[in-house]
Amino acid sequence: MGLPAPPLANPRRRARRARSTIVCWVATLLVLNVCFGVFVHYRPGFRDPLFDAKVKALGARFAASGEPIKVVVLGSSRTAAAVEPKSLEAAVAAETGRPCVAFNMGVQGNGPVSQLVHYRRIRDAGIKPDVVVVELLPSAFAWFLDPKRHENRPYDATILRPDRLSRDELDTVCAYGFPLPETREDWWETTFNPWFGFRFQLLARLEPKWLPPGIVQHRRDIGETGGWGPWDAVSPEVKRQRVAEVKSAYGSQLHVIDLKGPHVPAIDELLNECKQDGVRVVVVVPPEGSEFRSWYPPGVQDALAAFQERLRRDHGVPVIDARTWLPDEAFVDSHHVVRTWAKPYTERLAREAIVPAVR
Amino acid sequence: MLFTTHQYLIFFVVVFTVYWAMPWQRLRVYLLLAASFYFYATWNQWLALLVTGTATLDYFLARGIDSVQRRGLRRFFAGTSIAVNLGVLGFFKYTNFFLSSLYEAFNIAEADRYLLKVIIPFGISFYTFEAISYTVDVYQKRIKAERNLPNFLLFILFFPHLVAGPIVRARDFLRQAHRPKRWSWIRAQHGVQLIVIGLFKKLAIADFMAIYSDRVWLPDQNIAVLSTQAAWMAVIAFTIRVYCDFSGYSDIALGCAHLLGYKLTVNFRMPYISLNIAEFWRRWHISLSNWLRDYIFIPLGGSRGGFWFTARNLIITFGLGGLWHGATWCWLVWGLVHATMLIVHRAFREFAEARPSLKAALETKVGITVRWLVTLFFVTLSMAFAQPSLTAALTVLKKMFVWQVGPDIVGLPVDQNRLWWTVYLVVAAHVVVLLGLWKWVWRRLPGPVLGAACAILFVTAQVLSPDTANAFMYFQF
Numbered sequence: 140m141g142l143p144a145p146p147l148a149n150p151r152r153r154a155r156r157a158r159s160t161i162v163c164w165v166a167t168l169l170v171l172n173v174c175f176g177v178f179v180h181y182r183p184g185f186r187d188p189l190f191d192a193k194v195k196a197l198g199a200r201f202a203a204s205g206e207p208i209k210v211v212v213l214g215s216s217r218t219a220a221a222v223e224p225k226s227l228e229a230a231v232a233a234e235t236g237r238p239c240v241a242f243n244m245g246v247q248g249n250g251p252v253s254q255l256v257h258y259r260r261i262r263d264a265g266i267k268p269d270v271v272v273v274e275l276l277p278s279a280f281a282w283f284l285d286p287k288r289h290e291n292r293p294y295d296a297t298i299l300r301p302d303r304l305s306r307d308e309l310d311t312v313c314a315y316g317f318p319l320p321e322t323r324e325d326w327w328e329t330t331f332n333p334w335f336g337f338r339f340q341l342l343a344r345l346e347p348k349w350l351p352p353g354i355v356q357h358r359r360d361i362g363e364t365g366g367w368g369p370w371d372a373v374s375p376e377v378k379r380q381r382v383a384e385v386k387s388a389y390g391s392q393l394h395v396i397d398l399k400g401p402h403v404p405a406i407d408e409l410l411n412e413c414k415q416d417g418v419r420v421v422v423v424v425p426p427e428g429s430e431f432r433s434w435y436p437p438g439v440q441d442a443l444a445a446f447q448e449r450l451r452r453d454h455g456v457p458v459i460d461a462r463t464w465l466p467d468e469a470f471v472d473s474h475h476v477v478r479t480w481a482k483p484y485t486e487r488l489a490r491e492a493i494v495p496a497v498r
Numbered sequence: 499m500l501f502t503t504h505q506y507l508i509f510f511v512v513v514f515t516v517y518w519a520m521p522w523q524r525l526r527v528y529l530l531l532a533a534s535f536y537f538y539a540t541w542n543q544w545l546a547l548l549v550t551g552t553a554t555l556d557y558f559l560a561r562g563i564d565s566v567q568r569r570g571l572r573r574f575f576a577g578t579s580i581a582v583n584l585g586v587l588g589f590f591k592y593t594n595f596f597l598s599s600l601y602e603a604f605n606i607a608e609a610d611r612y613l614l615k616v617i618i619p620f621g622i623s624f625y626t627f628e629a630i631s632y633t634v635d636v637y638q639k640r641i642k643a644e645r646n647l648p649n650f651l652l653f654i655l656f657f658p659h660l661v662a663g664p665i666v667r668a669r670d671f672l673r674q675a676h677r678p679k680r681w682s683w684i685r686a687q688h689g690v691q692l693i694v695i696g697l698f699k700k701l702a703i704a705d706f707m708a709i710y711s712d713r714v715w716l717p718d719q720n721i722a723v724l725s726t727q728a729a730w731m732a733v734i735a736f737t738i739r740v741y742c743d744f745s746g747y748s749d750i751a752l753g754c755a756h757l758l759g760y761k762l763t764v765n766f767r768m769p770y771i772s773l774n775i776a777e778f779w780r781r782w783h784i785s786l787s788n789w790l791r792d793y794i795f796i797p798l799g800g801s802r803g804g805f806w807f808t809a810r811n812l813i814i815t816f817g818l819g820g821l822w823h824g825a826t827w828c829w830l831v832w833g834l835v836h837a838t839m840l841i842v843h844r845a846f847r848e849f850a851e852a853r854p855s856l857k858a859a860l861e862t863k864v865g866i867t868v869r870w871l872v873t874l875f876f877v878t879l880s881m882a883f884a885q886p887s888l889t890a891a892l893t894v895l896k897k898m899f900v901w902q903v904g905p906d907i908v909g910l911p912v913d914q915n916r917l918w919w920t921v922y923l924v925v926a927a928h929v930v931v932l933l934g935l936w937k938w939v940w941r942r943l944p945g946p947v948l949g950a951a952c953a954i955l956f957v958t959a960q961v962l963s964p965d966t967a968n969a970f971m972y973f974q975f
Contacts, residue, residue, distance in 0.1 A: 150684070156945040157687035163949025164690060164956075171957055328504050335960040342961065349916045351709060351964040 175333040187303040188343050189246055190257060192359040193366050197242040198266055200365070207238035208497050211261060212245060213254045214274030216368065217425040219245025221476040222272070223485045224365025230489035235497060243366035247355050248298025250279030251405040252315045256299070256308050258409055262416060270496050271413055272488075273406070275424045275450075275458065277435070277443055280403060281392040291395075292318050293402035301326035302336045303356065316401030369478035370471045381472035382430060389474075390434045398446045410454040421492045422450055422458040426465040426484060428473035459492045499540045501750045502700055502963075509537065514757055523678045527648050530656065530758065537657040538620070545619040552586055553654040555579070556629045557647055560636045564643035576637040580630055587626045590618050595825035621661035623822050625654050627789050632668040634793060641669045649675040656760070658751040662744070664765040664785035671760070679759035689756030694952045694959070696749030699742040701963035703920055707739035709964060710917055714894060715885060721893050729897035735917060737878045738924055741770065744783070763788075770877070771928055773869040774847075775839040778877060790819050808844065813837045823884075828891055832883035839876055 184191030201209055208231060212222045224241040231239035244257060254273060261268070282291035296317045302325075304312060309326050313319055329336025342350050343357040350357060362368035373381065397403075406422075413420045424447070435443075447458040464487060467473070469480035476484060499506050513533045520526055539546040559579040563572050594613045601612065632653070635641045644650040653671045654660075714721055714732035724732075748765035755762045769782035779787045791800075795815040801808040813834065820833020850856045859865050882898070885891040930936050940948060 154683045156948075157683035159945030160687045160949040160952070161683065161690055163946040164694075164952045165949075167950045167953035168956065171953060332504065332960070334957045335963065338961045338963060339965075349962075351706075354965060 172331070172333060175337070176330065179333055179337060183305055185337065185340055186305065187356070188340055188359045189356045189361065190244075190260065190303075192361045193242075193244055193246070194261060194264055194266070196361055196366065197244065197261070198264060200240060200242055201266060201268075204238070204240040207240045208235065208270065209268040210239060210241040210270045210272065210493060211266075211268040212241065212243045212272040212274075213249070213257060214245040214272070214423075214425065215249045215276055215279070216245060216247035217276065217474055217476070218272075218274045218423075219243055219247065219362065219366070219368035220370045220471075220478075221425055221481055221484050222488065223367050223369070223481040225367075226482045226485040227489045227493065228365075230486045231493055231497065234490060234494040237497075241365060243362075243368070245274070245366070245368065248295075249274070250276060250293065250295040250298075250402070251409065252293065252295040252312055252317070252402055253299045255315075255405045255409040255412075256304070256311060258412065259308075259311075262412075267416065268418055270419045270421060270493055272493070273409060273413075273420055273422045275406070275422050275447070277396055277424065277439070278389050278392055280398055280400065281389075281396045282400070283392060292316075293400065294392075295402060295405075296322070298356070302329040302340070315405045367481070369481060370475045372477045372479070373471055378471065382428075385431070385472045385474060386434065389431075393434050393439060394436050396439050396442070398442050406450070407453070410450070410456060414454065419496045420454070420456045421496050422447075422456055423488065423492060424458075424460045424462055425474075426469070426476060427462045428465075428467045428470040430467070431470075431473040432462060457492060457496065459488070461488065499537055501747065501754075502697065505540075509533070510754060517758060518681060526679060527652055527675060531648055531652050534652065534655040534657040534660060538655070538660060541620060542617070545617075548586070549619065549625060549655065550651065552582060553625075553629065553651050554647070555582060556633060556654075557644065557650045560633055560643040560650075561645070563633070563636050572637060576633050579633040583626045583629050583633075587622055590616055590622055592821075592825045599827070621663075624663045624665055625660065627665050627786075627793075627822075628654055628668075631665070631789060631793060635668060641672075644668070644672050646676075656755070658754040658758075658760075659762055662747050662751070663783075664748055664751065664763045665789050666762055666785070670763065674760050682759075685756050685759070689753040691952060692749045692753030692756065694753075694956045696746040696751075696753060698955055698959040699746030699749065701959045703924065704739045704743035704746055705964050706916070706920060706962065707735040707742070710735035711739050721890060721897070724894070724897045724902070726897055726900070726902050729894055731914070731917065733878055733881055733894065733898065734921065736884065737770075737881045738921065740881065740884065741766070742924070768928055768931060770874055771870065771932060772873050772877075773866060774873055775836070775843045775876065778873060779836075779840070786819070786822070790815050794818060805844070805848075809837075809841045812840050812844075816840070826886070828883050828885050828888050831888060831891070832880060835880050835883060839880070 179185050184195075197211065210224075210227060210231070212218055212224075212227075214222075222241075222243050222245070224243050227241040228239045231237075231241070244261070246253070246257070249257065258271065279294040281294055283294050283297045293316045295312070295315075299312065301309060301322050304326065306326075309323065313322055334341075339350060339354045339357040343354075343359060347358050347360070410420055410422075424443075444460075447460060450456060451458050461484070465476065465480055465484055469476055469484070471477055499509060513529070517526055517529055520529065535546055535550065538549065556579050559575045562575040566572055566575070594616070597613055606612070632641075636643045644653070649672055652675055653666070653668055656666075656671070659666055711732050714724065714729070715736060721729075745766040752762050752764070763785045765783060765785050767781040767784065769778050772778035772781055795811055798811040798814060799807060800811060816833040816837035817830060818833070820829045820831070820836070823829045823832065850860060860869060879895070879898075882894045883891045885894065943951070
């Protein structure tokens with residue numbers, strides 16, 4: 140069936156052809172890898188697409204706004220969903236009588252180390268906010284089991300993959316408890332084999348829908364105005380299913396929150412650097428549903444309260460525990476705020492945390 | 499060490515470079531032996547020692563078979579070798595299966611506590627079958643016992659085929675181990691092509707399909723809420739995955755072996771284009787189906803008796819073949835389902851051969867298409883039994899045929915278009931090969947273009963590879 144195969148050439152010609160095939164295979168691979176590696180080197184934003192898109196939008200928004208109060212909100216997907224910049228701007232402007240520009244820099248999976256890395260990038264991009272809202276996510280201080288390597292690692296290390304980091308940032312994260320030598324090995328693997336290492340960044344540009352599930356930090360979709368990434372309400376059945384999924388993901392982790400771990404000093408460093416840069420800081424524990432809060436063991440609740448107190452004392456910053464601010468119906472899955480509840484939460488956050496900081 | 503990891507790439511490049519840089523032929527065998535031992539020991543050094551130990555025992559027992567004339571003694575040596583191999587396989591792979599079945603039958607609570615805490619050595623089923631076939635061949639005087647221990651150990655431990663086949667035969671491999679190796683560009687090109695194609699099958703297709711199929715196939719998944727559409731999608735995804743995963747592994751194994759101057763048995767010849775189930779087994783996991791044929795089916799009498807005698811032999815052969823895949827009732831049923839399909843095919847073939855008009859109709863284009871579709875349909879259905887439990891398998895089958903509305907693939911935020919594009923790609927690749935276009939094109943392409951195309955395919959495989967570094971599915975067997 141089908142076309143007859145063409146006759147084989149004589150062995151000497153075949154050998155010559157085979158040699159040129161292999162030589163060109165190796166040469167093409169080298170050229171492709173070197174070219175792509177050089178491209179990424181000169182386009183560092185390519186490494187962390189969502190953050191890059193957000194920081195560009197942030198820069199443009201701040202540059203176009205004259206001299207208002209500039210607020211940057213750092214954090215995870217919880218912050219990305221809960222803080223609506225427009226409401227924050229309106230509330231701060233109404234309370235202070237000064238214009239305000241806010242941007243939600245929340246990126247899924249950000250913990251203390253990621254926030255430090257992102258704050259430094261914002262600073263290095265020449266952006267100086269007046270106020271930075273730092274998220275204090277209790278679960279981000281837990282140890283997470285890496286299913287591939289069967290070992291515990293800080294929460295940030297499960298999400299902030301080495302391909303999203305520059306060489307300098309690699310040193311930073313390794314100093315804050317990212318597992319060694321895997322983190323460095325992964326970074327070098329990515330550097331030497333960029334087509335594999337940056338495949339999600341590339342797919343996110345070419346065909347974002349083809350990204351595997353869970354790879355959301357590589358999409359360049361910054362959400363709505365000001366970086367807000369709202370979550371729509373779901374049916375009670377879907378909500379129950381999502382709460383069950385969240386419980387299986389976080390329930391046991393809340394028992395292994397370690398407020399003395401190697402990743403904890405990252406938040407101190409972030410607060411110190413903000414202070415040195417003359418940026419006022421508000422630390423916020425984001426809202427949680429009653430079910431999520433019920434998963435904390437009593438000892439951890441006390442330790443968290445003591446930790447917040449220490450931050451207040453050591454850094455002189457306001458620490459707002461907003462975990463009980465919203466009712467259960469305000470959540471999609473007991474920890475991500477529904478779109479319609481973002482406004483009241485943001486307005487309260489502006490009134491009780493940000494306005495006192497800028498006055 | 500997976501074939502798809504950077505660690506393997508470094509390992510292979512080092513072995514390859516030293517191997518061909520070495521001017522002494524004998525040392526090359528030692529190098530490959532050391533590399534193979536290291537390859538297995540990176541996973542578990544004790545089990546690497548176990549494999550080496552049993553292989554060494556097989557070597558001496560085969561020498562014993564060869565050196566004595568008394569039938570009883572020969573039988574004793576052969577029996578000991580087979581018993582040791584089956585004993586090790588049984589202990590590691592089947593003890594817990596029998597214990598758990600026993601506990602279940604007697605309703606013993608917390609049965610898990612009484613199971614053995616053993617890990618199944620990677621590829622134990624593969625090298626056990628290789629060792630048994632060697633012993634049987636020596637016993638039946640089909641081959642002479644190998645006199646060189648390193649050569650024999652390399653036959654069992656050669657890293658490209660060690661953990662997931664193909665199941666090589668001693669007469670094919672040992673000849674090659676003795677032969678001095680000379681570098682061949684043609685062979686190297688063939689090896690590179692096989693590796694690139696294998697990687698594409700594994701990374702871009704199989705691992706991606708796993709995202710869909712794992713939602714149904716992993717033990718902790720809630721398949722009760724599965725919709726009919728989702729069940730079909732998952733089974734189709736699994737059917738493609740299992741083929742691309744295993745044939746991808748085999749391609750890489752063959753490619754690596756070629757680069758080291760060895761030729762391993764071809765394991766797959768596009769099984770999904772088969773027109774009947776017998777042909778499917780001549781195209782699917784060829785080294786296993788040949789082994790089952792030569793060492794179980796034919797010794798049982800093969801098809802030399804009547805219809806029911808052959809049917810009995812098929813049931814025994816495929817029942818054991820099913821259990822070879824996995825120590826679960828589900829795999830046994832899978833084997834029996836295939837045996838049943840083969841029996842039905844045999845009956846239908848006899849029925850059709852007695853009716854020339856029906857036979858002629860089956861040879862028309864429509865007839866061929868129908869035969870292909872029916873074969874593919876039943877092969878796909880049989881994949882439902884590759885489940886952790888019979889209940890799960892039956893649930894999936896029920897979902898496929900009893901209409902149910904529900905989430906597409908439970909909570910899977912991934913574009914289903916990519917699944918369908920991958921299906922089209924697999925179909926298109928089959929058509930291209932079937933029509934002879936593949937050979938027609940690649941034999942005409944200039945070397946540099948072919949090399950560049952291989953590099954682009956290699957890079958594309960990496961770009962399309964998902965987040966997970968899945969082990970090859972057949973490692974578990």
